Amino acid sequence: MTGTDSTAWKLVSLSPLPGWALALLVVAVAMGVGLAAAGLRAEPSLGRRSVLIGLRTVAAAAALFLLLEPGVRTLQVARVKNRVAVLVDRTASMGLPAGPGAGTRSAAVADALGRIGPGLKALEDRFSVEVLGFEPALAPVSEEILRTAPAAGTRTDLLGVLRALRATDTGGSRKLSGVLLFSDGADNAELQAGMSTRASAELAGLGFPVSTVQVGDSSLLDVALENLKVDDFAFVRNAVAVEVELRVRGLPGRDVPVVLEREGQVLGTKNVHVTGADETTQVSFTFTPDQTGRFVYTLSAPVFPGEAVTENNTRSFVLKVIRDRVRVLLVVGRPSWDERFLRGLLRQDANVDLVSFYILRTSSDDTQTRNPERELSLIPFPMEEIFDAKLSTFDVVIFQNFGHSDPQLSIAQYERKLEQYVANGGALVAIGGDRAFGDGRTSYPILDRALPVDAVGQSASVGPYRLHLTAEGQRHPVTSVLPTGTASLAAWDELPAGSGVNLVRAKPGATVLLDHPGLLVDGKPAPVMALWEHGRGRAMALMTDDSWTWAFTVHRNGDPSRLYDRFWGNALRWLVRDPDLTTLQVSADPPSVEPGTPVGAAVTAREADYQPAAGAEVTVELSNVRDRRVVGTARATTGADGMARVSFPPQPVGAYRVRASARSGERALGEAEDAVAVRTLGPELTDATVRTDLLGALARATGGKAYRLPLQALPDFPLLDPPVVEVGRSRDRPLWDRWEWLGLLVTALGLEWVLRRRFGYV
């Protein structure tokens, strides 16, 4: 697009001679004048001398005129209509109030555009005016859009936007003469820390001035949680540190509590006393997750009346709690081969951190020592330390043939702690023997509540028997020692005969995996191995002390067997809820979303033999953890890979749990759950600050000017003049080819000759 055309002219030489030849001629003519002047030095009459030199000069000029062949060249020209860009910040911070009690910053820009509209119209005589929004991608925007479509950009990158704008400057009519930038300056990209030397240099090299218009009032009342620092994952039973900055503006002298919650459960509160008008305080929390999985944690500060932004009073994050090594506490009632092979297995497993305590002697044992302290390597049984102070640091507690009544060895006073440990997510294993399951020994009735079996009050049944893998055992991951149920069944059948079992009955809800085929308790086969969930924890009972034969005796004929290793590996993974050992898995995808974004979940269903469950019907519920209300239910059918994906509509800010269940025909494939956070804020809304300094520095670096709202009219902001270019053909009109110029030359030379003769020079 161009401006109005016009005509321009200029003098040019039309001589065909090259420039150097013309220069020689000029020199020759000048020398001719010079020689004439030199020859008249002796002339006493000034008048004569002047007349003769004047005539020679006129003749020389006429000669030059004829030689240079001057002409007039006429040109048709036009002034290019360059661009002026009006940039409007469309990131989320522009949705914040422009000032106390005012409308949004975007609305303030819309008002301003209305007022400067005539001025922009006037500019269109000389420029193409483009009004563009950035979020940060550039797109046309109008006053109406600013009023109706909320600003939603997630990142303010002023330098990036100007770079992108410069990329559209391809010269000619696309050349930029200047930019008028409407923004709050809340940059959260390269200029977040302020104007750097490098950024300033880059801005200066843009090639066009950028004038800024500050949107929003820099004085406001706001409580904001900013710069949250926490890892994406943590190890269970290891302390996790969370740091956040509490920025309080306009509330001097107030106390502001900051609360850390996990899905509605308060983990800690820190009170901050604010003294200044704009004060930032580092707040730290430390907590110890006690369960693996993914959880939504929320930090919050109260909302005060008149706050500019209420959404930044809360910050949510998703923490994945994983296991480092499985920390196992092995408490052994007496050394035995059962203990020896379990210890050997656990010690060689790199994923297990084993802490063990064995009762090597009791008060009735006679060690034949005069000074037991010096002669024995024994240490006191540190019951208080392991069952009280450090109990929660263990993932699994194994009692192996443990049931001492000796006051020095009895754990009666820690029963409740242990039961609570399981109920709160710990794992317990009880292994049989002559001291276990109340077999004529002390029983621990409170701790027994956590176990899946009840002792029947009779002595152990001693005598050889073959283990029987129950139907549940053929499907359960703990006893699935081989890929298929049939193969697992065969592997269990090949084990050496057992020598005895503690007599127990399975509690309602317990799953019996192994039983005694020839021994009935309450009319059912006596359980040899059973497990269940107690509260949030899990427990397993193994009613025999000869499981060591599965590790050792089984090799007597040279047949390889990994059953013992696989069984205990499976058991530990099941006990600690290894996610890979569940037949149904659900994961929020992604684990945290911005407001307005759909919540997705991916479900993987497997059969009991861990093959993908194709065609399984999956139901996924999304519930708010605060009020436990189900906010959405989605159903899907798994594909051949056993996977399905569901999506829920965008949800309000908060923490949610995703619960999935699946069925394959009439058979339930299990349940699983995960957490998802609809995050209160991205980086945009954490800080309501208006960056006056940054906008000023940006304008200065580019040669623009800095303004602030309100604008009553378009300011006279710096713009580069558009260049002028030829738009038509030139036409030459010779000036030299007239007889008058030749006549002048002849007349001047002739008159000079006549006068020279008269004055006696010829």
Next chain:
Amino acid sequence: MVSLQHPMPGPALPRRALLAALSSLLLPRRAQAFGDGSRFVPVVAQHGGHWNARLSGLRRLAWELQRRTSVEVVAEARPLALNARLFDFPFVYFGGEGDFPPLAPAELETLRRYLTYGGFVLADANDGSSGTGFDAAFRREMARLLPASPLQPLPSTHVVFKSFYLLDSAPGRLFTHPQLQAALIGGRAAVLYSQNDLAGAWARDEGGDYAFEVVPGGEAQRELAVRTGINICMYALCLDYKDDAVHLPLILKKRR
């Protein structure tokens, strides 16, 4: 130089009948584990030589183990051929006097598998030999049995010297070799070998008296030999339990 501790001497020597009566009174004081297999049974390996010279010593060791520790035992020495039956008993005593013929390949294979999967062998030169007799034969067989795990001296810092009693050495009926030899499999001492006739110090005769003089330390040395036997059994049962970090500070303090 051999150093000896001087613990309290053992009780007066009972007659065999008295011992049997005591055993019947003492051992049942505890509930029984599920059959013999779950208890400590001192199995004695039968080989082509004079393998049964110390059966009473093994009985005595089991008795002492029951008396002094919480371990449940079968207080009898159970002779077994080197066949698959061994896999019912993870502890085997392999002793003898004088040379014995080479083990059959099947016996070697069984024994190799036994040790590989967690079995334990306590070897004991009842003749106190060194380079001859039982020692030469046993070393010959060990070279065939575990060529990649040769016998090597066990340092006094090994856990076997603190698995129950705190010991510095391993005397037996004799005290010509203060340290034990061991063949290690994966860091575990699968075979412990004494040239001091450990079981000779434990053995009783038909009359219930100790069967052999203990030299040069007398009854104090006998007590140490019993303690060594107890520690070896504890090591077979508990492996490196006493090397756990929780024990180390206290044990170091006791050893000072």
